[in-house]
Amino acid sequence: MTISVSDAVLGRYSCRAFQPDRPVPDNTLKEILDKARQSPSGGNVQPWRTWVVGSERLSNLQEAIRAEISAEKRGGQNEYRIYPEKLGEPYRSRRFKCGEDLYAAIDIPRDDRPARLRQLARNYECFGAPTLLLFALGREMQPGQWSDVGMYLQTIMLLAHEQGLATCPQEAWAQWNDVVRIHIPIPDDFIFFAGISIGYEDKAAPINNWRTDRAPMEELVTFLE
Numbered sequence: 001m002t003i004s005v006s007d008a009v010l011g012r013y014s015c016r017a018f019q020p021d022r023p024v025p026d027n028t029l030k031e032i033l034d035k036a037r038q039s040p041s042g043g044n045v046q047p048w049r050t051w052v053v054g055s056e057r058l059s060n061l062q063e064a065i066r067a068e069i070s071a072e073k074r075g076g077q078n079e080y081r082i083y084p085e086k087l088g089e090p091y092r093s094r095r096f097k098c099g100e101d102l103y104a105a106i107d108i109p110r111d112d113r114p115a116r117l118r119q120l121a122r123n124y125e126c127f128g129a130p131t132l133l134l135f136a137l138g139r140e141m142q143p144g145q146w147s148d149v150g151m152y153l154q155t156i157m158l159l160a161h162e163q164g165l166a167t168c169p170q171e172a173w174a175q176w177n178d179v180v181r182i183h184i185p186i187p188d189d190f191i192f193f194a195g196i197s198i199g200y201e202d203k204a205a206p207i208n209n210w211r212t213d214r215a216p217m218e219e220l221v222t223f224l225e
């Protein structure tokens, strides 16, 4: 069954509980990544590079981060700042609400810091997904090319959704850039950007039954006379 673009856009969500024992077939992954090459980019420079990580290499990467992460150390070395030092309004409130709603969906109270940290650390277990895609772009690239890579990620996620797969885009990996580079051969002249965990969703997991909201269109779009 093929789904419409609208269905894919509205149906995709960030999945945070996957079926760990259900692998993504290689040919499905190849088909997605092959089609995703059609993503647009300014000047058609196609600034993205992708690494597909699974099996033992993924377990080793996950194990290496597990060995390093603690309540005091939530990241290693990152190469770029994910958010501005001071995230102003309305962005700060949106980000805060997203976090609060996520923890509420799995009954983690505000003051249960260890439980929040444990949930955060699930990022580095790929939330149980069997496969992780990692993305990098040339160090010389500018905001235009970063936006191209964002579109590329969305193209992959929509194509995955079409195939009945779920995804979670993850900047969290960038916080362990130093460890990632030990396990993944990202060339030095590339900045490691983010990952996408990909697999089959665990429909029964409460965290997957929560959906984020969006600001109303009037707040975001101006139709000029």
Ligand SMILES: Cc1cc2nc3c(=O)[nH]c(=O)nc-3n(C[C@H](O)[C@H](O)[C@H](O)COP(=O)(O)O)c2cc1C
Residues within 6 Å of the ligand: 012, 013, 014, 015, 016, 098, 123, 168, 169, 170, 171, 172, 173, 194, 211, 212
């Ligand atoms: C580039 C990018 C990086 C993200 N990084 C993370 C992450 O590290 N961990 C996580 O749980 N979610 C991450 N997200 C998911 C966002 O929280 C999510 O897209 C947003 O809250 C909207 O929800 P939705 O994707 O379910 O529609 C990321 C999303 C994007 C686009």
